[in-house]
Amino acid sequence: MDEQNRNLILATVLSFLVILGWMFFFPPAESTMTDDQVTDASAPADPAAAPAPPASGDAASLSGPEAVSADAPRLAIDTPSLSGSIALTGGRIDELSLKNYHVEVDESSPLVELLNPVASDTPYYALFGWAPGGDLAYEDVPGASTPWEIEEGETLTPDSPVTLSWDNGNGLIFRRTISIDEDYMFTVDQTVENTTDGTVRLAPYGTVARHGDLDLTGFFILHEGVVRMSDSELQELDYDDLPDLDQIAREGAPADVIEVIENGWIGFTDKYWMTTLIPTPGTAFTSVAKFVPDGEIYQTEARLPTQEVAPGETSGTSLRLFAGAKEWETILDYQQQGIERFTDSIDWGWFFFLTKPIFVVLHWLNGVIGNMGWAIIVLTLGIKALLFPLAYKSYVSMAKMKELQPEMEKLKEKAGDDRQKLQQGMMELYKKNKVNPAAGCLPILMQIPIFFSLYKVIFVTLELRHAPWLLWIDDLSAPDPTSILNLFGLLPYAPPDPTSIFAILSLGVLPILLGISMWLQQKLNPAPADATQAMIFAWMPWVFMFMLGSFASGLVLYWIANNTITFTQQYLIMRSQGYKPDVLGNIFRSFRRQKSDAK
Known part of the structure; x- marks a missing residue:
């Protein structure tokens, strides 16, 4: 082997050693975000920011009341893969553990906790509601502090959906039916019955929010943060890259608001777990990701089109929530059911053409x-x-x-x-x-x-x-x-x-x-x-x-x-x-x- 070719091998191997040495001695610092205030997330604070056509492109603050108290009423979740509960205050899915996964190798160690209430050390939850339009006020639509009542069901299981209801006292009756499969997919069907004498305008939405002090792996080859698919285009946003309200005010409209025409999903991904909002395939929606400084809240939203409900009519919408482990066969099955590019929620990296087949x-x-x-x-x-x-x-x-x-x-x-x-x-x-x-x-x-x-x-x-x-x-x-x-x-x-x-x-x-x-x-x-x-x-x-x-x-x-x-x-x-x-x-x-x- 001549000197030129030997130097080629030597340079290649030494480059490899330099990369390994850098990865070992200079790993990126873990991202630690403090949360001095315990706040909550609700619907957009400004009616003009509601996802009503034509879309404004705004991404207003999600602000809300105090945290749900520990003794607030809850509805249990029990499936082969998940255990947890739904807080009837706000109707949030905010307590979820993965039955098949433990923190350590030892099966006597605690289960992995995915979602947690606002009052916990690591708030992470999903919230659904309606944004008001026209003459409606935020008090007229369900939000973070709505006192839902159980209309049907006692425990959410794959065989027994539950239905929650709330009467706003001004002629609108809201219902929310939540069902779940044996894996990690929730289906949230929301309806509004208009018993008033006039037409009302309002828009359904889903939000996944997590507060500061995030426990991240913090390794540069791994993406942790927002992951979303918008009409066949996959996007990954780190937590530090989410625009805050000050940036939104300066720029007029944040760069991370995407009008999805037909197919898409949005949520947060960790190394092994993910929480994702998935509108019905074929449905247009507004995909939003942002950071709210007041309370250190990271948010992803799926804003569905505004609906007009005539007197005496009932209108509804459906939104799915994936909250669980990124198991290959499970998310592949969901992809085959119509969730486009769902397996790409796994971070295959730049060499995806090798990593995925391998x-x-x-x-x-x-x-x-x-x-x-x-x-x-x-x-x-x-x-x-x-x-x-x-x-x-x-x-x-x-x-x-x-x-x-x-x-x-x-x-x-x-x-x-x-x-x-x-x-x-x-x-x-x-x-x-x-x-x-x-x-x-x-x-x-x-x-x-x-x-x-x-x-x-x-x-x-x-x-x-x-x-x-x-x-x-x-x-x-x-x-x-x-x-x-x-x-x-x-x-x-x-x-x-x-x-x-x-x-x-x-x-x-x-x-x-x-x-x-x-x-x-x-x-x-x-x-x-x-x-x-x-x-x-x-x-x-x-x-x-x-x-x-x-x-x-x-x-x-x-x-x-x-x-x-x-x-x-x-x-x-x-x-x-x-x-x-x-x-x-x-x-x-x-x-x-x-x-x-x-x-």
């Missing part, structure tokens, strides 16, 4: 095998099989270059310090023996996007969360829990906290196996002639061992499997070309060379 295959393999760790190994075999034609050419070239090393040494002696003469001689030697020195670069370059794509898949997909492999690996999305600092659990000391700078020294079994596999694989490759390059390549396996030690076990498992398969392929192909790799001899010679250099 996950689909991995998920299928897990379904067949029944274990995500073995599925990763089988996936690695499949990827290596696809890249085998490139790998074959690379390993054949390496075998021939190994055979040509004695002749290359003679060329170096003849050329002396004349590097141009050496390069010309090497090119003639390669051409004569039909050796392509760049053949070894392409497989390495191909592995980099695959590595990052698999890293993304393991990091963001729920199916890897708390997924066990075997023995001590009980969560493939987390680092290897063993530590060399306590002799892998034999000593009565806990390893350093993963967030500590000393965690890089706390190597587990898998990272150590990774370093060994890279070191063995390196012994099959032609040794660099340059002493500096040789030293860098000699240290590279151990640098990777430390750098990847804090990465997810699933990713380290993939890299070990990849190195093992690569070693086996390369060894067999090189033997088939007449070259018999002396791995043990290379190891002993490497030790002797390092010992000699030390002297």
